[in-house]
Amino acid sequence: MRIAMVGAGYVGLVSGACFAEFGVDVCIVDTDAAKVAALRDGRIPIYEPGLDKLVMDNARDGRLRFTTSLAEAVDGADAVFLAVGTPSRRGDGHADLSYVFAAAEQVALAAQGPVVLVTKSTVPVGTGAKVKALVRQARPDLDIAVASNPEFLREGNAIGDFMRPDRVVIGIEEGASGERALAVLKRLYRPLYLFETPIVATSIETAELIKYAANAFLAVKITYINEMADLCEKVGADVHDVARGIGLDGRIGRKFLHPGPGYGGSCFPKDTLALARTAQDYGAPVRLVETTIAVNDARKEQMAARVVAACGGSVEGKVVAVLGLAFKPETDDMRDSTALVLVPQLVAAGATVRAFDPAAVANARPLLPAAVHYAESALDAAQGADCLVLLTEWNEFRALAPERLKAAMRGDVLQDLRNVYDPEAMRAAGFRYGSIGRT
Ligand SMILES: NC(=O)c1ccc[n+]([C@@H]2O[C@H](COP(=O)([O-])OP(=O)(O)OC[C@H]3O[C@@H](n4cnc5c(N)ncnc54)[C@H](O)[C@@H]3O)[C@@H](O)[C@H]2O)c1
Structure with missing residues (x-):
C-alpha cells in the first residue's frame, strides 16, 4: 500500500515512519523546505526517542520518502493523511483550521484519481464536513472520500503509542465512500490486529x-x-x-x-x-x-x-x-x-x-x-x-x-x-x- 502524509511535524513524522515500519510505502510532504532537506539528509528536526533510527531504517529500505511536492506525494496514494498543525486561533481560542483547509484543497487540486483523504490532525466537530464541501468544490470531477483518524500518541513515547495504541478511532461518511475509506484504513492498521487493538468505527x-x-x-x-x-x-x-x-x-x-x-x-x-x-x-x-x-x-x-x-x-x-x-x-x-x-x-x-x-x-x-x-x-x-x-x-x-x-x-x-x-x-x-x- 502507499500513503501520503501531509505535514512532517511530531504526528506526521512519527505516524509516517511507523506506517513505513508496518511495510507501507510512505511519502511525507511538508511545505518547510529546510525540514524536508534535513530529513532527506538523515537529520531529525525533533527530539523523539527512537525516531531517528526508525526514520533512517525505513528511508534506507526505500519505504519512507520526503518531499516538498504535494503532487509527488499524492500520486498513486491509497490514502492521504492530513497531519498539519491546528493551533489556537489568536483572540478566540478556536482551533485555527487554515492549515487543514489549505492542505485539503491542495490535495484535491493535485489528485489524479480517487482519493481517501484522512484527517489525522485534531479538528473540531464539523471539520470533516467542511473539508468534504471544500474538496468537492475544488474538484467536482473527483471521487474524494473523507475520513477522520485522530491520533492519540504522546510525545516522548510516540512510537510505542502509535505501534501499540489502546484503540484506533476511524470516523467515516455514510455509504460507499465511507466503506471504501474504512477498508483502506483497516488494511493500513492491519499489523495492529496482532495485538487485538480495538477499532472504533464511528x-x-x-x-x-x-x-x-x-x-x-x-x-x-x-x-x-x-x-x-x-x-x-x-x-x-x-x-x-x-x-x-x-x-x-x-x-x-x-x-x-x-x-x-x-x-x-x-x-x-x-x-x-x-x-x-x-x-x-x-x-x-x-x-x-x-x-x-x-x-x-x-x-x-x-x-x-x-x-x-x-x-x-x-x-x-x-x-x-x-x-x-x-x-x-x-x-x-x-x-x-x-x-x-x-x-x-x-x-x-x-x-x-x-x-x-x-x-x-x-x-x-x-x-x-x-x-x-x-x-x-x-x-x-x-x-x-x-x-x-x-x-x-x-x-x-x-x-x-x-x-x-x-x-x-x-x-x-x-x-x-x-x-x-x-x-x-x-x-x-x-x-x-x-x-x-x-x-
Ligand atoms: N504533538 C502531539 O503530541 C499530537 C498528538 C496527537 C495529535 N496531535 C495533533 O496533530 C496535529 C499536528 O500536530 P504536530 O504537533 O505534529 O504539529 P507540528 O506543528 O509539529 O507539524 C505540522 C507540520 O505541518 C506542516 N504543514 C503545514 N501546512 C502544510 C501543508 N499545506 N502542506 C504540507 N505541510 C504542511 C508544517 O510545516 C509542520 O511541519 C495537530 O492537530 C495536533 O493537535 C498532536
Whole structure:
C-alpha cells in the first residue's frame, strides 16, 4: 500500500515512519523546505526517542520518502493523511483550521484519481464536513472520500503509542465512500490486529469529538489532583497517598494522578480551549472543561510566587537554577510549557536564571527572556545557585546525587515541582525542600 502524509511535524513524522515500519510505502510532504532537506539528509528536526533510527531504517529500505511536492506525494496514494498543525486561533481560542483547509484543497487540486483523504490532525466537530464541501468544490470531477483518524500518541513515547495504541478511532461518511475509506484504513492498521487493538468505527463527527473528549478528560484529571495537592498542603495530607488511595479504584484508575506545576504541551491547552469554544457555539457549554482551563492557567501563574516564597519572599539578586524547560520529559517541545510562564516571572522579579534542559534549549531560547543563562548540565546550572527548581522530570534529574547538587549551590532552597525526590533524602542532604502536596 502507499500513503501520503501531509505535514512532517511530531504526528506526521512519527505516524509516517511507523506506517513505513508496518511495510507501507510512505511519502511525507511538508511545505518547510529546510525540514524536508534535513530529513532527506538523515537529520531529525525533533527530539523523539527512537525516531531517528526508525526514520533512517525505513528511508534506507526505500519505504519512507520526503518531499516538498504535494503532487509527488499524492500520486498513486491509497490514502492521504492530513497531519498539519491546528493551533489556537489568536483572540478566540478556536482551533485555527487554515492549515487543514489549505492542505485539503491542495490535495484535491493535485489528485489524479480517487482519493481517501484522512484527517489525522485534531479538528473540531464539523471539520470533516467542511473539508468534504471544500474538496468537492475544488474538484467536482473527483471521487474524494473523507475520513477522520485522530491520533492519540504522546510525545516522548510516540512510537510505542502509535505501534501499540489502546484503540484506533476511524470516523467515516455514510455509504460507499465511507466503506471504501474504512477498508483502506483497516488494511493500513492491519499489523495492529496482532495485538487485538480495538477499532472504533464511528461517524466523522463522533471521531472528531472522541479526540477532544479524551484530551479534556485527561486535563480535568490532572487538574483535579493538582487541586487535591493544594488541599493536602493545607490540611497536612500526602497527595501521593491520596492518588494511590483513589487510583487503585478501577473506576478511577492510577494514571494521570500525578500533581505538578500545571499541564502544558502541544495538545491539552489548545484542545481544551477549542472544545470549550465549540461547546459554547452549540449552546452546550462544558463548564467542567472551562473551569479546568482557568484553574490550570492560574496554577502556572502561581508557580513563581511559590518559588519566591520558598526563597524568603524575594528572588531579587538571587540565582535560580531551573532544571527542565520542555513541557514534559523526552521531548524538545516547548509549546505551552510552564517554563514560558515561570521563567519570565522569575527574571522580572530580579532573579538571575540559570536553566538546563537535555533537549529543549534550542527551542526555548527564542521564547524566553534574553537574560536567561543556559547551562551545560544540571550540575552546571546549580553552580552558585541560591535556589533550585525542578520543572521537568527528565530521568537524568532523578539520578542526581543530592550531596553534589547541594555542594554546587550557594543556597539551600529546592523546589521540586514534580515530586521527583524523596523529601527525607533531600532534607538529609541539607536542602530546604519543598514539593507539591506533601507537607
Ligand atoms: N504533538 C502531539 O503530541 C499530537 C498528538 C496527537 C495529535 N496531535 C495533533 O496533530 C496535529 C499536528 O500536530 P504536530 O504537533 O505534529 O504539529 P507540528 O506543528 O509539529 O507539524 C505540522 C507540520 O505541518 C506542516 N504543514 C503545514 N501546512 C502544510 C501543508 N499545506 N502542506 C504540507 N505541510 C504542511 C508544517 O510545516 C509542520 O511541519 C495537530 O492537530 C495536533 O493537535 C498532536
